[in-house]
Amino acid sequence: MDDGTTSQRVTIRTVAQDAGVSVSAVSKVLRNAYGVSDELRKKVDSSISRLGYRPSMAARSMRGRTQTVGILLVEMENPFLPVIVSGIMNELSQANYKSMLAVGRADMMIETSLIDSMLDFRMDGIILVAPRLKGALLSKYAKQIPTVVVGHHEPGSTDFDTVNGNDVEAMRQIVRRVHRDGRRRIEMVSIDRSSNDSDVSYQREVGYTAEMMALGLTEHIRINRLSEQHKREAIAPLVARPDQPEAYICWSDLHGIDLVSQGRAKGWRIPSEIAVVGFDDSPAAALPQIDLASYNHDGARQGAEGTRLLLSRIHGRTDARHVLVDGKLIERSSLTA
Amino acid sequence: MDDGTTSQRVTIRTVAQDAGVSVSAVSKVLRNAYGVSDELRKKVDSSISRLGYRPSMAARSMRGRTQTVGILLVEMENPFLPVIVSGIMNELSQANYKSMLAVGRADMMIETSLIDSMLDFRMDGIILVAPRLKGALLSKYAKQIPTVVVGHHEPGSTDFDTVNGNDVEAMRQIVRRVHRDGRRRIEMVSIDRSSNDSDVSYQREVGYTAEMMALGLTEHIRINRLSEQHKREAIAPLVARPDQPEAYICWSDLHGIDLVSQGRAKGWRIPSEIAVVGFDDSPAAALPQIDLASYNHDGARQGAEGTRLLLSRIHGRTDARHVLVDGKLIERSSLTA
DNA sequence: CATGATCTGTATAAGGTTCTACGTATAACG
DNA sequence: CGTTATACGTAGAACCTTATACAGATCATG
Numbered sequence: 001m002d003d004g005t006t007s008q009r010v011t012i013r014t015v016a017q018d019a020g021v022s023v024s025a026v027s028k029v030l031r032n033a034y035g036v037s038d039e040l041r042k043k044v045d046s047s048i049s050r051l052g053y054r055p056s057m058a059a060r061s062m063r064g065r066t067q068t069v070g071i072l073l074v075e076m077e078n079p080f081l082p083v084i085v086s087g088i089m090n091e092l093s094q095a096n097y098k099s100m101l102a103v104g105r106a107d108m109m110i111e112t113s114l115i116d117s118m119l120d121f122r123m124d125g126i127i128l129v130a131p132r133l134k135g136a137l138l139s140k141y142a143k144q145i146p147t148v149v150v151g152h153h154e155p156g157s158t159d160f161d162t163v164n165g166n167d168v169e170a171m172r173q174i175v176r177r178v179h180r181d182g183r184r185r186i187e188m189v190s191i192d193r194s195s196n197d198s199d200v201s202y203q204r205e206v207g208y209t210a211e212m213m214a215l216g217l218t219e220h221i222r223i224n225r226l227s228e229q230h231k232r233e234a235i236a237p238l239v240a241r242p243d244q245p246e247a248y249i250c251w252s253d254l255h256g257i258d259l260v261s262q263g264r265a266k267g268w269r270i271p272s273e274i275a276v277v278g279f280d281d282s283p284a285a286a287l288p289q290i291d292l293a294s295y296n297h298d299g300a301r302q303g304a305e306g307t308r309l310l311l312s313r314i315h316g317r318t319d320a321r322h323v324l325v326d327g328k329l330i331e332r333s334s335l336t337a
Numbered sequence: 338m339d340d341g342t343t344s345q346r347v348t349i350r351t352v353a354q355d356a357g358v359s360v361s362a363v364s365k366v367l368r369n370a371y372g373v374s375d376e377l378r379k380k381v382d383s384s385i386s387r388l389g390y391r392p393s394m395a396a397r398s399m400r401g402r403t404q405t406v407g408i409l410l411v412e413m414e415n416p417f418l419p420v421i422v423s424g425i426m427n428e429l430s431q432a433n434y435k436s437m438l439a440v441g442r443a444d445m446m447i448e449t450s451l452i453d454s455m456l457d458f459r460m461d462g463i464i465l466v467a468p469r470l471k472g473a474l475l476s477k478y479a480k481q482i483p484t485v486v487v488g489h490h491e492p493g494s495t496d497f498d499t500v501n502g503n504d505v506e507a508m509r510q511i512v513r514r515v516h517r518d519g520r521r522r523i524e525m526v527s528i529d530r531s532s533n534d535s536d537v538s539y540q541r542e543v544g545y546t547a548e549m550m551a552l553g554l555t556e557h558i559r560i561n562r563l564s565e566q567h568k569r570e571a572i573a574p575l576v577a578r579p580d581q582p583e584a585y586i587c588w589s590d591l592h593g594i595d596l597v598s599q600g601r602a603k604g605w606r607i608p609s610e611i612a613v614v615g616f617d618d619s620p621a622a623a624l625p626q627i628d629l630a631s632y633n634h635d636g637a638r639q640g641a642e643g644t645r646l647l648l649s650r651i652h653g654r655t656d657a658r659h660v661l662v663d664g665k666l667i668e669r670s671s672l673t674a
Numbered sequence: 675c676a677t678g679a680t681c682t683g684t685a686t687a688a689g690g691t692t693c694t695a696c697g698t699a700t701a702a703c704g
Numbered sequence: 705c706g707t708t709a710t711a712c713g714t715a716g717a718a719c720c721t722t723a724t725a726c727a728g729a730t731c732a733t734g
Contacts, residue, residue, distance in 0.1 A: 011690055022714045027692060035712055057457040059690030061395035062719040076419035085413060085440065098454055101438040103422065117435055120394040121458075232625075261626045288569075289598045289626045348720060359684045364722060372682055396720030399689045 010051045019047035030055060031064070061122040068098040069310060070118035070126040075106045079282050080299055084129055084150060087303025095311055097124075108132050115141055125310045128152070129303075146313040150306040153203060155322045161313065163306040165297035166324040171207025172214075174249055174277055174295060174329055179215055183246035183275060186212065187222045189238070189259070190251040204251055204279070220245075232258055239266055244274055253278035253285045256292045260334050276334045285332070293335035297327040347388045356384035367392060398459040405435040406647060407455035407463040412443045416619050417636055421466055421487060424640025432648055434461075445469050452478055462647045465489070466640075483650040487643040490540060492659045498650065500643040502634035503661040508544025509551075511586055511614055511632060511666055516552055520583035520612060523549065524559045526575070526596070527588040541588055541616070557582075569595055576603055581611055590615035590622045593629045597671050613671045622669070630672035634664040 012030075016023045021040060028036045029044040047053075057066060071088060073081055085101070092099050100123060102114040111133050118126050125146035131138065135154050141147060142159035150163045178186055188208045191201050205223055212221045222245070226234040235255060238248075239262045250256040256278025260270060268274050278285050281296035302325045309321055349367075353360045358377060365373045366381040384390075394403060408425060410418055422438065429436050437460060439451040448470055455463050462483035468475070472491050478484060479496035487500045515523055525545045528538050542560055549558045559582070563571040572592060575585075576599045587593040593615025597607060605611050615622050618633035639662045646658055 009690090013690080023691085024693080024714055024716090025712090028713085031692075033693085037712060040713080054453065054457055056399070056459070056690050057454075058395050058398035058459050059719090060692075062393070062399070062690080062721090063692040064719095065692095076413075076422060077416075079414075079416070082413035086442070089440065099439070100458075101440065102436070103426065103438065105423070105426075116391065117394075120391055121437075122393070122395050257624065261624075284621050284624060287594065287598075287621060287624075287627070290624070346720095350720080360721085361684060361686090361723085362682090365683085368722075370723085374682065377683075393720055396689090397722080399691095399720080400722040 010053050012053070012055065015044065015047050015051060015053050018051060019043045065124050066098075066122050067096065068100055068121075068123055069307075069314075070115075070121070070123040071099050071101045072111065072114055072118070072126060072128045072131060073101065073103045074111075074130040074132060076103050080280055080297075081129060083299035084303040084306075087300035088127060088307050089303075090300070091304045091307035095307075097311070104132070106132060112137070119145060125314045127303075127306050127310055146310060148306045148310040148313065150302055157322075158320045161306070161309040161321045161323070163302050163309065163323045163325060165302065166326050167203035168207035168210065169324070170279075170295050170297070170327060170329075171204050171249070172211035175208060175211035175215070177329060178247045178249065178275055178277065178335070179217070181275070184217055185220050185245040186217065186247045186249060187220075187224060187245040188249050188251070189224050189226065189235075189255045192225045192227045201251060208249060226255065235259060235262065239263055244268070246273070247275040247277070249277045249279075251279055253280045253282040253292060253294055256294065256334070257284055257290055260290060260292055271333065271335050271337060277329075278334075281330050285330075291333045293332040294330050295327055296330050298325055301325050347390050349390070349392065352381065352384050352388060352390050355388060356380045402461050403435075403459050404433065405437055405458075405460055406644075406651075407452075407458070407460040408436050408438045409448065409451055409455070409463060409465045409468060410438060410440045411448070411467040411469060413440050417617050417634070418466060420636035421640040421643075424637035425464060425644050426640075427637070428641040428644035432644075434648070441469070443469060449474070456482060462651045464640075464643050464647055483647060485643045485647040485650065487639055494659075495657045498643070498646040498658045498660070500639050500646065500660045500662060502639065503663050504540035505544035505547065506661075507616075507632050507634070507664060507666075508541050508586070509548035512545060512548040512552070514666060515584045515586065515612055515614065515672070516554070518612070521554055522557050522582040523554065523584045523586060524557075524561060524582040525586050525588070526561050526563065526572075526592045529562045529564045538588060545586060563592065572596060572599065576600055581605070583610070584612040584614070586614045586616075588616055590617045590619040590629060590631055593631065593671070594621055594627055597627060597629055608670065608672050608674060614666075615671075618667050622667075628670045630669040631667050632664055633667050635662055638662050 012023055012026050016026045019026065021044065025036065025040060026044050029041050060066060069092065071085060073085065089099055100118065100121065102118065104111040104114055111131055115126065123145065128147065128149045130151035131149065135157060138147065138149060138154070139157060139159040147160040148163065149160055152162065153164050154162055175186060188205065190205055208223070209221055212218060224238055235258045239259070248259055250259065256276055260276050263270060263274065263276070270276060276292060278292045278294035281294040284290060285292040285294045305323050305325055309323065349360055349363050353363045356363065358381065362373065362377060363381050366378050397403060406429065408422060410422065426436055437455065437458065439454065441448040441451055448468055452463065460482065465484065465486045467488035468486065472494055475484070475486060475491070476494060476496040484497040485500065486497055489499065490501055491499055512523060525542065527542055546558060549555060561575055572595045576596070585596055587596065593613050597613050600607060600611065600613070607613060613629060615629045615631035618631040621627060622629040622631045642660050642662055646660065
C-alpha cells in the first residue's frame with residue numbers, strides 16, 4: 001500500500017504484491033490453471049476482492065483468450081432477431097463468456113467492416129445472425145476465426161457451422177394441419193426470389209410443394225409471389241381475386257397480417273371459409289385484433305444452439321456442423337374457430 | 338517477405354520493414370502525429386494497403402484511445418430502442434468511431450456487470466440508453482469514463498450528460514390538440530408509479546396536468562393508473578365504465594392499443610365520441626387495423642444528440658449538459674376523423 | 675562561418691496480461 | 705537414506721502499439 005511502486009491502477013502486480021506471491025501465481029489463479037494450491041488460491045482471491053481488481057481485457061487479448069464472442073446482427077428492426085440474441089446471451093453467460101454486439105444495416109459493406117472490427121478486437125469467435133454476406137466471403141472470415149452462422153442457409157459450407165429453422169419441415173407441418181380441417185385448395189404467398197437472394201424463401205416453397213404433393217394435392221399447388229417492396233398494395237390483387245382458395249399460407253407475418261385485415265374488411269369469413277397462416281410469430285400477429293396463426297421458429301433455441309456450436313469450435317472442433325431447429329405452429333383464430 | 342522474422346500476423350513491424358522505415362514512423366502515420374513528411378506517409382500508406390495491415394485494438398487500447406464507444410441498451414424487446422441506437426451509430430460512424438453494444442435485461446446487476454465490462458475493454462466513453470441504474474451509481478461510473486445517459490431523466494447530475502424526450506411539452510401539445518376539437522373531459526391513462534421508479538411516467542403526468550390547468554379544465558383532470566403487469570385485463574374496468582370521457586391520452590401505446598380495440602368491440606365511436614392517443618409511435622400503432630394516433634419522440638435524434646455530447650466530452654468538456662428533444666404527434670384515425 | 679531553430683525520423687521504455695520452461699520443496703518408494 | 709516422481713510456485717519472454725526523448729539533417733540568422 002505504501003511502498004514505492006504504488007501507481008494509480010490496480011493491476012495483477014498490485015494483487016501479487018498484496019497477496020505476497022508472484023505475478024504468475026495470480027495469473028494462474030485467474031485462469032484456474034494447473035498447479036495452484038487451495039491455500040494460494042484463497043490468498044489471491046481475497047486480495048483480488050479486497051483491492052477490487054479487474055483484469056485488463058486489452059492486455060489479456062494480446063496474449064490469450066478474451067472470453068468474449070462477437071455477435072453480428074443484420075439489423076435491429078426485425079423483432080425476430082432480439083429473440084435469437086437473447087438465446088445467445090443466455091447461453092454465453094452460463095459459460096462465463098461475454099459478448100460484443102454489432103449491428104449492420106442490411107448492408108454488405110458495413111457487415112464486412114464490422115467483422116473486421118471484431119477481428120481487431122480479438123474476439124474468441126463470432127456468431128453471425130442472418131448476415132447478408134455470401135458463402136465465399138463468410139468462408140474467408142471463418143478461416144481466421146471460429147464462426148457460426150444463424151438464420152442463413154448455407155449447409156454446404158465446410159468452414160463454419162450453421163443453425164437454421166427447419167423451414168421445410170415447418171411448411172410441411174402447416175400444410176398438414178390446414179389439410180386436416182378438410183381444406184384442399186391451399187395456396188402459398190411468397191416473395192419474389194429475385195429481390196432476396198437468400199435461400200430462406202426457397203426452402204419454405206420447397207416444403208409447401210413437397211407436402212402438397214405428398215397429400216395428393218399437386219393440382220392445387222399455387223405460389224403467389226409478391227415483390228418485397230410494396231407489400232400493402234402488392235397484396236390487393238390477391239384479395240380482389242374472384243376465385244379464393246380455402247387457405248393462404250404466408251411466407252411471413254407481414255403478408256398474413258395484411259391478408260387477414262384486408263380480407264376481413266372485404267367480408268371473408270375467417271377461418272370458416274378461408275384460413276390464413278403467417279410465419280415468424282411476430283408480436284403484431286398476437287394482437288387480439290389480428291390474431292393470426294403463425295409458425296414460431298424458437299429463435300432463443302436457435303441462438304442457444306449456435307452458441308453451443310461456437311464454444312465447441314473455440315475449444316478445438318474443426319469439422320462443420322449444420323443444425324436445424326424445429327419450432328411449432330401457434331394456432332390462433334385465423335386458423336382455428 | 339522472405340527474411341528471417343516472417344511470422345503469421347502482419348503487425349506494425351511488418352509494415353515498417355516493408356516500407357523500409359522505423360516502427361515509430363509507421364505509428365506516427367497511423368495516428369497522424371506531428372513530424373512526418375508527405376513522402377514518408379506515402380511510402381507507409383502504400384505498404385499498409387499492400388499488406389492489408391490492420392492495427393490491433395488490443396495493443397492499441399493498452400496505451401492510447403480505442404476509438405470505440407460502448408452502448409448499453411436496457412433491453413431489446415422495446416421497439417423504440419433500436420431507433421435510438423441507429424441514431425447513435427449514424428453519428429458515430431461519421432466521426433469515425435466504432436461501437437460496442439451490450440444488452441441488459443432490465444436488471445441492475447446485469448447492467449453494472451456490463452458497464453464494468455466496457456471499462457475493462459477501455460472504451461473511450463459510454464452511452465447508456467434507458468438504464469435502470471440510479472443516479473448515485475451512474476455518477477460513480479461517470480467519474481471513471483465519459484458518460485451520456487439517454488432516456489432517463491436525471492437533470493440534476495453534474496457528472497454526466499443526459500438526453501431525453503421533452504415529455505412535459507409533448508403531453509401539453511397532445512392535450513392542446515385534443516382540446517382543439519372541442520373536447521373537455523380529457524383523461525390520462527398512466528402506470529402505477531410504484532412499479533417503475535423512473536421519472537418518465539411522472540414527467541408525462543406533469544405535462545398533462547399543467548396543460549389541463551392552463552386550459553381551465555382543472556375539474557376534468559383525472560389520471561387512471563394501471564399496474565404495469567397485467568395490462569390487458571387491467572384496462573377492462575376502464576372500458577366497462579358507464580361514464581366515458583371524450584378522450585383518453587395514454588402513457589404508452591400498449592394501453593392505447595388495448596383501449597381502441599376493446600373500445601371498438603364495445604361499440605365506442607372512435608374518434609367522434611371518444612378519441613384515443615398513445616405514446617411512442619410503435620410499429621403496432623401504425624397497423625391499419627389499429628391506426629392509433631401517437632406521439633413520436635424522434636429516437637434517432639435523441640441518439641444523435643447523445644453521441645455528439647459524448648464526443649465533445651471525450652474531447653475534454655467536463656461541465657454537464659442536459660438536452661431535451663422535441664418530437665411530434667402523429668395523427669391517425671383514433672384522433673382524426 | 676558559427677550558432678541556433680526547425681523539421682524528420684529513430685530508439686526504446688512502458689502498458690498488463692499469458693504461458694512456457696524451469697527450480698524447489700515435499701512425498702513416495704525401494 | 706538416496707532416488708525419483710509429483711505438486712507448487714516463479715522468472716521472464718512474448719504480445720503490438722503508443723509516446724517520450726533524442727539524434728541528425730536542413731535551414732535561417734547574426
